[in-house]
Amino acid sequence: MKSVELFAGAGGLAMGVSLAGFESLAVVEWDRWACDTIRENSNNGFPLVQGWPLWSGDVREFDWSGVPEDIDLLAGGPPCQPFSMGGRHKAFGDSRDMFPATVDVVRRLKPKAFIIENVKGLTRSSFANYYQYILLQLEFPEVARREGETWADHLKRLQEEKTSGAQHFNGLTYNVVPTLVNAADYGVPQKRERVFIVGFRADLGAEWSFPTPTHSQDALLHSQWVTGEYWGRHGISLKKRPARPARSESRIRKLSDSFIPLDRKPWRTVRDALQDVPDPRKRGAKSFVNHKFQDGARVYPGHTGSPLDLPSKTLKAGDHGVPGGENMMVRDDGSVRYFTVRESARLQTFPDSYVFHGAWGETMRQLGNAVPVALGRAVACSVAEQLALTQLRQLANQRHRKLA
Structure with missing residues (x-):
């Protein structure tokens, strides 16, 4: 299975994705120190990151022409500062808000699934409308924001699309499941609450829920x-x-x-x-x-x-x-x-x-x-398992049609 990692940082989530059996086609990170960390470990022969196709720069400037559509997984944690409890809480008014760029990549690559991680602060009441806006953009990535359109007006259009019946929408859609989790519940020695937004392309018919705490x-x-x-x-x-x-x-x-x-x-x-x-x-x-x-x-x-x-x-x-x-x-x-x-x-x-x-x-x-490696692995493994099940169902349906 093939994956792309955005906002990879020092590699926590990307390593979890690798441990789940995915092969990275692109690992994108702009911070030079984090990139140096990945490069040093790759050069030292660390197995999980050796050979990673690392690109150091702004995700909005990456050339996606070499990455095919329909990859299995897109994963990443957009910068959390716009929503962090300790930040300035500007959300959509913060130039570091990379959710629009993330939606752009989803729209272009049409991955079978995505895993997006962010801080608990994203779910606070003062961000409620923008949080809904993020989720709806990920559900309907092809309902793009028009030139000159405010995010609030775009949200209204997305809400109308949602209430009109997503089953009648002919474009790219995802079944999106947001979950607030505590990393300690998954064996991480740290009380770290984070939001995971996981989506499966609607045409796959995936039936997924967040992994049960251990x-x-x-x-x-x-x-x-x-x-x-x-x-x-x-x-x-x-x-x-x-x-x-x-x-x-x-x-x-x-x-x-x-x-x-x-x-x-x-x-x-x-x-x-x-x-x-x-x-x-x-x-x-x-x-x-x-x-x-x-x-x-x-x-x-x-x-x-x-x-x-x-x-x-x-x-x-x-x-x-x-x-x-x-x-x-x-x-x-x-x-x-x-x-x-x-x-x-x-x-x-x-x-x-x-x-x-x-x-x-x-x-x-x-x-x-960073995303704790163990937590990233738990989430990515559950997604990989569901993708494998959907592939088996598709093969079974194809055989059934041939026999019929």
């Missing part, structure tokens, strides 16, 4: 405060365990009284993710690439870091992780320090041998903008 907070609480298995696994004695979280007390009591088996694995915590990674200031640290201590971490109101025994806070693009101290860990003694680049890569489920290029701030920006 991990849960309840299972973690049970492992920590009911069975104690979590602490035993990490060799932490009763005296060294933190206090039971007061805000979860009622939930722990219910889990203690319940005989219903938990059907999901425990959320993975910072301690789980980093258990074999030495302190960057101690012996053995040099055996891990990108594992250099960064001084200057401090606590102040609203900037408190990530506890070891929960999934980390959402890693943010940049060095300090403002405003919540997301890029710091809180150690057992209560002190804080910044996550190293390698530790941050672990929290984003990048392989240890994957090298990040650039200074600390640049590499942390790449990581903060």
Whole structure:
């Protein structure tokens, strides 16, 4: 199966797509540091990115003539700053809004499916109309915006097309499924809420839903405060365990009284993710690439870091992780320090041998903008499975018609 990746960044989603069995025909990214990261790993022979057809530049300037229509998958995460909780919230008024460019590529390539990822802020009430506008453009990519037409007027035309009955529309249409997910529910050691917009071309007749979560907070609480298995696994004695979280007390009591088996694995915590990674200031640290201590971490109101025994806070693009101290860990003694680049890569489920290029701030920006590889793989695998099923159905129908 063939794919194209837009806004690839350091390669998180694209690597997940590769792990799902897709072959990249184009990997497009404008940031030179992120491109250097991909190139360095490709040159080093890292298998997932080796031979990627990387193009460094604006997606709107890419020459698509060499990429055939009807590819299997288009994937990408348009820049999130226009919709980020920490951004200026300009949405359609922000020059970094790349959703129009994404729709243009969908219109041109007519992929069988697409996966688009963005921040939770995209779903906030103040963006409700523009969020609907994005979804309708992806559903009807050939109902293009006219010259001089405002996005609000274009939205009205799209709404009219929708309500008039999509089944009567003769052009390119997609069945679009938007889902807000927490990466921690899929085995990522990070509480990272993101929107995934997945679409299948309507003519395929695909029947798809977002993958079922594999991990849960309840299972973690049970492992920590009911069975104690979590602490035993990490060799932490009763005296060294933190206090039971007061805000979860009622939930722990219910889990203690319940005989219903938990059907999901425990959320993975910072301690789980980093258990074999030495302190960057101690012996053995040099055996891990990108594992250099960064001084200057401090606590102040609203900037408190990530506890070891929960999934980390959402890693943010940049060095300090403002405003919540997301890029710091809180150690057992209560002190804080910044996550190293390698530790941050672990929290984003990048392989240890994957090298990040650039200074600390640049590499942390790449990581903060990335899709966790494990989450990207889970979504891409489910899409690949559905595409394979639709192909089998089409072959079966062709045989049936021949026999008839």
